[in-house]
Structure formats: C-alpha cells, structure tokens
Amino acid sequence: MELYTNxxxxxxxxxxxxxxxxxxxxMKLIIGYIGMSAALxxxxxxxxxxxxxSIAxxxxxKxxxxxxxxxxxYGHLRAETVASLIASFIMMVVGLQVLTTSIKGIFNPVHETPSLLTAIVAxxxxxxxYAVYRYNLALANKIKSSxxxxxxxxxxxxxxVSIGTAIGIFGAIFGYPIIDTLTALIVGIIIIKTAIEIFWEAVHTLTDGFNLEETETLKKLISNVDEVIVLxxxxxxxxxxxxxxxxxxTVNPNLNVIESHRITEKIEATVKRFNPYCTVLVHIEPHEISTPVEDDYHF
Known part of the structure; x- marks a missing residue:
C-alpha cells in the first residue's frame, strides 16, 4: 500500500x-561550556x-x-501521535529547566564574555x-506526511533559535553579557511554546478533532456531486x-440499489481527489418529498 511505503x-x-x-x-554543549556561553x-x-x-x-x-x-x-496510524504527545512532555520538562537556570542567571549574573567561537558555532x-528543514519539508510534501x-x-x-543565540552571544562579546543570559531565557520560552503546540495538536487528534476548513471544503465538494440532493x-x-x-x-428515493451505489462511488472518488489518504463511509438515505396537505375546511 502506498501509504505504508510513504x-x-x-x-x-x-x-x-x-x-x-x-x-x-x-558540539554546542562542549563549545558552549568551553566558550562560556549560557545561550549556546x-x-x-x-x-x-x-x-x-525525532526518535519518537x-x-x-515504524x-x-x-x-x-x-x-x-483501523490500524496503528495513531502511534506517531502518541509519540508526539510523549515528546511534548519531555520538551516541556527541559524547557522549564532552561527557563529556571536562565532566571537564576539574571539574579546571579556571571560576568564572563563568551568567545567568538561560540557565535560561529551558532x-x-x-x-x-535550515538545510535540514528544506529537505524534510520537500520530503513531507512529496509523501504527504504530517x-x-x-x-x-x-x-x-x-x-x-540558533540565529537568536548568535545575536545574544555577539551582544555579550560587545560588552553586554546580560544579553547572553536573556537569550537563553528566550530559548527556554521557545522550547516550552513548541512543546505546548505539539501537545495541543496531539490532543486534538487523539480526541477526534478535525480541521474545520477541510470539513467545509469536503461539504462543498460532496454537495456538488451529481444526484446528491442534501448533505x-x-x-x-x-x-x-x-x-x-x-x-x-439524501438521494432520489426512486433509485435502485445499483444506482445509489454509483453515487457513493462518485462521492468516494471526489474525496479521494481532494485527499488521496482518505477513507470514506457513505450512508445513503431517501430524500423525503413533502406532499401538500389537503385543506380540511369546507365552505
């Protein structure tokens, strides 16, 4: 199956x-320690x-x-979502640790200027x-992997984050060491923010949340399928x-089973064109045709 190949x-x-x-x-931990850069x-x-x-x-x-x-x-496709949830907890713990250390550094500053090497490393x-980002983004678009x-x-x-780290280090080199500590603080906040975003996305998926824009698009596509009367x-x-x-x-109540089944196939094909990695279950109901009510009053 193409999905598993992807x-x-x-x-x-x-x-x-x-x-x-x-x-x-x-490299960053070693050079950051040798070069006295909290941000690195x-x-x-x-x-x-x-x-x-990434291991998660x-x-x-797998x-x-x-x-x-x-x-x-339904398969084991949600395993990667569970792994992302676990990873978000780990990232949150480390982010809080970086944040705590940075706050302590603000109140107990270390007047050491980081070396130029730490900025180069950043x-x-x-x-x-950025090169890895471009590769993975191209791969994700090719295989349609969220x-x-x-x-x-x-x-x-x-x-x-690394660009921000370099800026902070240069600030410290030019006589403002507090910038290095403040940059480390910002890095901690970014880690926590990323962890929260991953957490909420995983929870949204695991609780059967579904993208509203995709829902509206699917509704329009299915409503426009021939012989579909009402979605x-x-x-x-x-x-x-x-x-x-x-x-x-709902469809015309006078259609036979074969004709109704053909409508379900049209709907499935329409959705597949929009999202190839989509399984559709279509329930057909007869469209109720209202009949005029006779007037009970006689003159």
Missing part, C-alpha cells in the same frame, strides 16, 4: 534529524530534546506501519538546520496521515 520513506527525514541533532547538540549551552540542550522528539517520530512511523489486527481494526548550526512536516517545522524553529451530515477523524470520513446524504 511512512517508510518518512523515516529518512527522522534519521537525518536525529543524526544532525546528535552532532550539533554535542541552552541551544545545545534544546537540540537534545529534539533528538528525543521515528518510533511512531509502529504506524503495522497492519490492522483484531485489536486495532551561525553554522543555523545554516545546517509527522515529517511537523519535524521540518521543528527544524526551522531550531534554525531561528445531511459529515464527520471526520484523523489517524496519522489517514482521514476517516463518515457522510450521510
């Missing part, structure tokens, strides 16, 4: 992120959480490829993470990259 292809993006984060986090160390710690998040995505992609069984008749890291796209946006935010109801839920749609429409 999930396997998505593993490349996860592996690229993992390897990149391992190298960059080690905070950025390196941020990348360690990204390793965990990788595990989720589990999602398991076929349906007696206990999971800039190089930003360039590398998990890989989320990883790509995480790569982009890390590139921005009575449409419900949707998401399992990984798959969407499951339940539709109730």
């Amino acid at each position: 999930l396997r292809a998505g593993e490349r993006g996860a592996w690229l992120s993992i390897i990149t984060y391992i190298i960059l986090s080690a 160390k905070a950025d390196g710690l941020n990348n360690t959480t990204d390793i965990i998040a 995505v990788l595990i989720g992609l 589990i999602s490829q398991k076929p349906p069984d007696s206990d999971h008749q 800039i190089v890291s930003a360039v590398i993470m 998990a890989v796209r989320a990883a790509a946006y995480d790569n982009r935010s890390d590139a921005l 009575e109801d449409l419900k949707g839920r998401t399992h990984g990259n798959m969407s499951f749609i339940d539709v109730t429409v």
Whole structure:
C-alpha cells in the first residue's frame, strides 16, 4: 500500500534529524561550556530534546506501519501521535529547566564574555538546520506526511533559535553579557511554546478533532456531486496521515440499489481527489418529498 511505503520513506527525514541533532547538540554543549556561553549551552540542550522528539517520530512511523489486527481494526496510524504527545512532555520538562537556570542567571549574573567561537558555532548550526528543514519539508510534501512536516517545522524553529543565540552571544562579546543570559531565557520560552503546540495538536487528534476548513471544503465538494440532493451530515477523524470520513446524504428515493451505489462511488472518488489518504463511509438515505396537505375546511 502506498501509504505504508510513504511512512517508510518518512523515516529518512527522522534519521537525518536525529543524526544532525546528535552532532550539533554535542558540539554546542562542549563549545558552549568551553566558550562560556549560557545561550549556546541552552541551544545545545534544546537540540537534545529534539533528538528525543525525532526518535519518537521515528518510533511512531515504524509502529504506524503495522497492519490492522483484531485489536486495532483501523490500524496503528495513531502511534506517531502518541509519540508526539510523549515528546511534548519531555520538551516541556527541559524547557522549564532552561527557563529556571536562565532566571537564576539574571539574579546571579556571571560576568564572563563568551568567545567568538561560540557565535560561529551558532551561525553554522543555523545554516545546517535550515538545510535540514528544506529537505524534510520537500520530503513531507512529496509523501504527504504530517509527522515529517511537523519535524521540518521543528527544524526551522531550531534554525531561528540558533540565529537568536548568535545575536545574544555577539551582544555579550560587545560588552553586554546580560544579553547572553536573556537569550537563553528566550530559548527556554521557545522550547516550552513548541512543546505546548505539539501537545495541543496531539490532543486534538487523539480526541477526534478535525480541521474545520477541510470539513467545509469536503461539504462543498460532496454537495456538488451529481444526484446528491442534501448533505445531511459529515464527520471526520484523523489517524496519522489517514482521514476517516463518515457522510450521510439524501438521494432520489426512486433509485435502485445499483444506482445509489454509483453515487457513493462518485462521492468516494471526489474525496479521494481532494485527499488521496482518505477513507470514506457513505450512508445513503431517501430524500423525503413533502406532499401538500389537503385543506380540511369546507365552505
């Protein structure tokens, strides 16, 4: 099945992120310690959480490829969502740790100027993470993977964090060491913000939330299908990259079973053109034709 082939292809993006984060986090933590930069160390710690998040995505992609069984008749596609939820908790803990350390640094400042090497490392890291972001975004668009796209946006935010880190370090080098600590504080806030966003997205999916814009688009497309008289109801839920749609429409009550079935096929084909990774369950009902009520009053 093409879906599972794409999930396997998505593993490349996860592996690229993992390897990149391992190298960059080690480099930032070591250089940040040697070069006396709190911001670079905070950025390196941020990348360690990204390793965990990328591993969670990788595990989720692998589990999602398991076929349906007696206990999971819709498959295991939500495994990557559960993994994202776990990763958000880990990121939150680390973000709070960075935030706490930074606040302590503001009240107990260390008057040490970070070395120029730490700024260079931050800039190089930003360039590398932007390249990884572009690769994963292209891969996500190619295989239509929301998990890989989320990883790509995480790569982009890390590139921005590294740019901010470089700015903070340069500020400290030019005689304003508090900027380095304040930048570490901002990095902590960014980690927490990203964790909250991942958490809410995962919870929204796991509680069967569905995109309102996609719902409205599907309603318009289905309502315009030939021989559909009224779209009575449409419900949707998401399992990984798959969407499951339940539709109730009314049709001419005089149609036979074969003719009604052809309408369901038209609806399925219409939805598939809009979203290839979508399973549609169509319920057909006869359209009630109102009949005029005879006047009971006689003159």
